Amino acid sequence: MRKMLVTSVVLVLVACGAKVDKGTRPLYEVLTQQEQGGAQVRFFEILTEEKEINMLLGDENLKDKIKPADINTANFVILNLGEQTSGGHTVAVEKVEELPDKIVITVKESHPGPGEMATSVMSYPYAIVRVNSKKPIEIKD
Known part of the structure; x- marks a missing residue:
């Protein structure tokens, strides 16, 4: 009985001192990228404030992907392509670079080429990106 008690205490002490690697979050995550649902005008907006x-x-679309704690650890970027006369248009993140003083996001827009098949319905492409940093963000397109 005594040996079992000592073993249990040792296991508890080892477990309490163990370091758990929770993994590191990537620099950015695309939370959603849609062909419908954006605004009528083209804009890129950086959200940094709590409100x-x-x-x-x-x-x-985002309620399960964003936590209230993200307000203190992340910034968000809305990439909105504006109203398009057909489907097949997208806006996406091409590259994200972390510099000592800022984050630089390069945006890529895609449009159907001449003669490509596309739906003949208005589209409003957009994407929302979480940047897991509170550094200032610069957007290049």
């Missing part, structure tokens, strides 16, 4: 980020918490 701006709280707006995203209420979005049906």
Whole structure:
């Protein structure tokens, strides 16, 4: 009995001192990328303030992808391509670089080429990106 008690205590002490690697978050994550649902005008917006980020918490597509704690650890970027006369248009992140003083996001727009098949319905492409840093963000397109 005594040996079992000593073994249990040792196991508890070892477990309490163990380091758990929770993994590191990637620099950025595309939370959603849609062909419908964006705004009518083309714009890129960086959300850094609590009240701006709280707006995203209420979005049906994002509610399970954003945590309230992200307000303190991340910034968000809305990439909106604006109204397009057909389908087949996308806006995406091409590259994200972390520099000592800022994060630089390069945006890539894709459009159907001449003669390519595309739906003949208006589209409003957009993407929302979480940047797991509070450094200032610069967007290049």
